[in-house]
């Protein structure tokens with residue numbers, strides 16, 4: 001039977017690539033969620049075009065324009081999605097910001113916690129029981145390598161991703177043998193993230209992976225039943241170092257690097 005994936009933040013970057021790879025290469029039906037509907041419509045048209053050229057029936061692609069920082073929009077997403085059986089949930093939508101916390105806008109920072117933490121929690125709470133009841137399903141929660149240490153000058157973002165990593169790994173062990181919950185930690189990746197976070201012309205020396213590399217590695221890890229995916233060898237090494245050195249020291253090192261960019 002054709003599998004159905006729900007992807008939040010599917011209008012750009014990593015989420016868009018999940019949509020392409022699952023829709024084109026793996027033939028999933030897709031439920032794509034983001035605020036920018038016109039972006040989602042273009043992605044749907046792209047995926048369908050490939051099938052039509054090959055004279056094959058395209059998968060079902062259902063688009064939901066929603067701001068998942070809002071409770072009523074999240075309920076709208078779950079109501080719409082309940083028309084389908086969700087086999088794969090990808091909690092990917094997220095954003096960050098860089099700078100001194102005291103100079104930030106409160107709404108921007110508080111909404112970040114809602115989008116990066118509360119929305120995945122809400123969607124896991126809604127879809128996980130249904131997957132458990134079937135003993136079948138996969139959830140991918142997109143955290144970040146930033147989650148492995150306190151991150152001065154991206155304080156809220158780093159803490160939000162640490163919440164998601166710990167929450168997701170804990171859920172993974174609560175659901176062993178029933179539902180595969182994958183904690184996905186990309187490192188720096190080409191996307192619109194850096195523009196939204198105000199990092200566009202900063203940290204340009206940091207090597208970035210492509211969204212194609214990140215998504216393909218992650219879906220291969222899903223096929224292998226992995227619970228934790230850190231993309232790329234360098235990112236794996238940095239994540240390992242961050243977990244073995246004292247948090248106070250890693251925060252000091254990050255602070256020295258990030259201060260210049262704040």
Ligand SMILES: NC(=O)c1ccc[n+]([C@@H]2O[C@H](COP(=O)([O-])OP(=O)(O)OC[C@H]3O[C@@H](n4cnc5c(N)ncnc54)[C@H](OP(=O)(O)O)[C@@H]3O)[C@@H](O)[C@H]2O)c1
Nearest residue numbers: 009011012013014034035036068094144188189191192193
């Ligand atoms: N790029 C990196 O270097 C990197 C590294 C580690 C982790 N990550 C994580 O990877 C995930 C994807 O980020 P990306 O790099 O692909 O960034 P991106 O290109 O900026 O994409 C972010 C996606 O999230 C959606 N989104 C943001 N706020 C939303 C809201 N309130 N409601 C609904 N959708 C919302 C955006 O859609 P709309 O604007 O259309 O709503 C967009 O589709 C994020 O969780 C990010 O934290 C990224």
